[in-house]
Amino acid sequence: MSDLSVDLGFLKLKNPILAASGTFGYGLEFEPFLDLNRLGGFVVKGLYYGPREGNPPPRLVETPSGLINAIGLQGIGVEAFIAKVLPKLQALDTAVIVNVCGASEEEYVRVVEALDAEEGIAACEINISCPNVNKDGACPAFSPESTRAVVREVKRASRRPVIVKLSPNVTNIVEIALAAQEAGADAIALVNTFLAMAIDVETRRPKLGNVLGGLSGPAIKPIALRMVYQVASRVKVPVIGMGGIWSGADVLEFMIAGARAVQVGTANLVDPDACLRILGEVEDFCRRKGIERLEDIIATVKT
């Protein structure tokens, strides 16, 4: 048996596979389909302080090997999460990570502070990169300054490790990653979805209620991988890679490019047990290649 555990420094995961925010509900939705304790961990749906309405439908449109979503972060809010969902997650033996949203720096801080009093949360993932809430996909992860400002405030407020989730919709991803690291990020997660669009040619209307949305799925994998490679080559903190992961080979690609852990997103919607299938494929690879410690493969791309 190969050792599949990975160490993020602040958090040891039993394996590198986390389920990505927004594609895994609050985790419990998946209990009929898989044993949550076998995952490295999962990231719950993004939480604002209060409940949120989200965008008008249609919220989803499929494109070749991709999915454009414009959910708009509908959700129950952090108070309801703590009261109704968290107690059920506390019984689990896996890393539960909370995806934190905010319309302002103050809101990010309020959410983190509310979570600080609770047990059973391994880390906060600060979502500064949702493309579906502001005009033209704008978000703090668009500039080094606003990234730094949010991360600094959240770090100051939180007793927990802070993972910062970046947007791919920028010219220079390394610059943003360095800003997050400088402001105190304990880890960097990338990528969120790519700002995208689809039009119905019969009616000439956008196929999404929100006009624009975020593209995910296998279609984005090569670009996501490129960004993870660029960032992992430059930052010191651990990088969590994602974008279109569909197989064990995809996980290995991200890890060889420099990711210490990965997140599986859209695949969970299609196959609620996708994370375990993918984990099995990683295990098979290690066995076939005689790899004893999966960590040894991280950042080993031969350029």
Place this chain on the structure above:
Amino acid sequence: MFKDPEARIVGKESWGDYFLLTFDSPAVSALARPGQFLMIKVSDEPYPLLRRPLGIHSRKDKTLGVFFKVAGIGTALLARKTPGETLDLLGPLGKGFNIDPCLAGKPVLAVGGGRGIAPLYFLAWELRALGASIKILYGGRTQADLPLADKLRAEGFDFACSTDDGTVGRRGLVTELMEDEIKAGGGSPPALVCACGPDPMLQAVALIARDKRLPAELSLESRMGCGFGACWGCVQRIRRDGKAEWIKICEDGPVFPAESVVWEKESP
């Protein structure tokens, strides 16, 4: 709810663009209720990416059936499947029609537009087993859109149909048929109306039900990412305790009481 990665197809029928596939799926079939649906994988590759939602059309012993119209690439791929091949499905999903035992002996009206007949067939069999007296109204654009008409008649269901072009049944909309039916029923109005079909039809059904003070349940559709409550992709506007909210139809629906559905263009 389960994932059944290998539901073996045991039967296939087709009428033009309409297909009926039956398959063995003992675990899912044991729990299935009318109005619930399945998420069926249409390709082994990530294109097309998402599973497609289809209502449960029939249940017989351990087999289930889906009845669908080819609407695009996913349903076209599904239509190519043949007996002996397997389907990868999730189900049973959602909440179905509210089949109260006290409907026994009472008249129930099922109103289906086009492919909307799919879940009503399962409903009709269950209501018949319960002893309700079910009447099916089945409408479509033209005769070719009513492929199940002969079967319903042959199986002895009380049944009437309509087509926009009058090629078979009453010329006009199925909701006009519904109004005729309620008028003809006179003193014994339906104890429940169940409907599935395109939105404008459902909205018309809701309006008639409101005017005649009949309880009605509508099966809604929407784009679905997962089918089991994880993505918030499938919402429709639903009124709860007087407040309109975006509700996940895969989890709380797809069947809702007619009066709770908020339409994009509100009726008068």
